Amino acid sequence: MNSKVDAPELALAKAAFDAARAGFEIYSNLTTEERVAELSKLKETILTNRSMIIERVMKDVGKCRTDALIAEILGTVDWINWLEKNAARLLRPEKVKTPITLLGKQSLLLHEPLGVVLIICPWNYPFHNAITGIVAAIATGNAVVYKPSEHAPCTGLIEKVLACSPVLQGLVQVVYGDGRLGAALIDEQPAKVFFTGSGSTGSKIMAQASKDLIPVELELGGKDPMIVFADAPVSRSVAGALWGAFTNAGQSCSAVERLLVQDTLHDAFVDELVKEAGKIVVCPDDSGDADIGRMTVGFQRDKVIEHVQQALDSGARLRFGQVPTRDSLIVQPIILDQVTPQMLVWKDETFGPVLPVMKFSSEAQAIREANATSYGLCASVFTSDRERGLRVARAMDVGGVSINNVNMSEGNPGLPFGGAKKSGFGKLRGPEGLLGFTRSKAVLIDKATPKIEANWYPYTQGKFSRFEHFINALYRPRRFQLLAIAWHGFRLESFSQKPRE
Incomplete structure (x- = not known):
């Protein structure tokens, strides 16, 4: 990443994020199933055009033909196929067991999109790395600004396959440039940065993002x-x-x-x-x-x-x-x-x-x-x-x-991919990798009644005593424990409805 950012990079970064944020607003009400349906169109487009994709990757990156077929095509469509089968299930609201201390209430865990995420990928797997991150972000409800490496950008390739769907075209903005553009993109305050590449560049990205508390996931090198x-x-x-x-x-x-x-x-x-x-x-x-x-x-x-x-x-x-x-x-x-x-x-x-x-x-x-x-x-x-x-x-x-x-x-594709130590943190693929493109939201639902919660005011000596009995019943093993919990819980609940002594 180059810290010196010039006006052209600033303008390009702003335009990309303006367009991505507009796309996010337009398509924010799509269900997971509707988004995955668009990804299915992409999968078919990749399969139909795989010869074109392979030729382009061979020309720009220098892979042998079979390597391009297996690494760039097979791995990519396998991930989309996994999303087709699992994304809706993993992203739907989860019922979470509510403890006895919250009797009568319901708990939910929501998996919500982050917003517009920035994905920066290296030159070694230019098609696979790009599509893997992009489709995970789209399935989870986000929009994307994607920047490939300047060393093998495969200019126009990602846009060409995304043209199968106006929805995908609206949600994904592809920009080209070097580290100066990367720095300008981070200055646009993405909801999260997903970076794959070298440790030295990852360190610079993390340092810049930290100034604005932008979360990052880094998939770096290995030995x-x-x-x-x-x-x-x-x-x-x-x-x-x-x-x-x-x-x-x-x-x-x-x-x-x-x-x-x-x-x-x-x-x-x-x-x-x-x-x-x-x-x-x-x-x-x-x-x-x-x-x-x-x-x-x-x-x-x-x-x-x-x-x-x-x-x-x-x-x-x-x-x-x-x-x-x-x-x-x-x-x-x-x-x-x-x-x-x-x-x-x-x-x-x-x-x-x-x-x-x-x-x-x-x-x-x-x-x-x-x-x-x-x-x-x-x-x-x-x-x-x-x-x-x-x-x-x-x-x-x-x-x-x-x-x-x-x-x-x-x-x-059902297993998470990511490293430890200086190989980075965060995951791609698998349930963990998919949920990395979401923000978890905890929701507790209670009934609309005039009742007062036991832990609300007023605090009195009488309530303190009843809370101690209730805690002992909950956590100290004893005979007839459930009966003791019910009895002390009922006494505490009844007492809490009374005015201050």
Whole structure:
């Protein structure tokens, strides 16, 4: 985020929020079912136009074709499908049990929209990240101002699919610009900021929003560990490590960035890892037969160069691939072993197709090494021992764990996705993520009678005494407790209707 905001950014931000607030007013009376019906139109539009979306993402971001299909299309429509089945149920008013101390009253919990929310997304999943946040906000009754990353904005793509519904067009405003525009948008006082991206930018957003007490949710980077125990199925674990580390050319916040392999398996495992890595096809603009496309931005490739070169200079061994050159965004997968915790490639987010490997001897050491990071997004554990898998999962300081799989805790739209520590806070997807776009309102309903509440004035010695008896009946175990509660409650209630002694 750039704190220097110029007049054009200020004008663009104001226009976007004026339009979004107008849309919010126009469509504020739509039911959840009516909003979800508009999202169903969007789902069908995405499915019908998926080839166009894939081509656009491949061109702007450099994904391989199959990666674009699975990550950008499948994950997106799966989330909308989940909303179709669950949003109305989760957002309807909830009856909340009323305690005996409030006998005769009813309690409700309402889930209300926030207003106009600001969603800022990164360049690595430009379609999926955008639509995932937008449809959650719309389902919950909000309007949206959406700003994509300036590094791969896919200009016009989101607007094109939203054109299937005048309602969605009225509720969503898409704006383009860099950090200066982002700062101007926050100055427009959104009801909440939902940001996905780097920790440094997230910190700036949070600092700016805090000045006006604007709530934020941050989904930031990761340095996700994958732990492979000696009893794990080797072929599956190797395949999982390669895909988890290199999918989208490693440009995923939940990519495997640290591989821990038990010492008795380590050497054979790395040999198999290297052998299978040799079969990976790297080719942008493919027809569906490549595994990895290109990297998206030069500064991220340069970080790969820095991390890998520093590791090699510090004693790591290059087992596969080569140090990238600065004249191309096509980066072959890189596997390093003999890595130490002090190396940048082990402790800092690389965000590229680099897989550093380290050995461990015991379960306790594996957990300790996995948690020895300021990040806490996701993790993976491979083992044939189910109890150990669950035990290690519980011990990990992360937001999601996949056991005998990678990146799949975020694959279920019914599960929340989000991290711990410097990987951010707040959730996307699942009931928790959906309700994050709402404000809870507590409602208590009583009868319209002339009765006076026991806890209202006047306070007298007689009422004090009766309250003490009532509290003892409520909370001190005794024989015939319900009868005692009823008796002392009745005496207190009757006494409260009398005037002051």
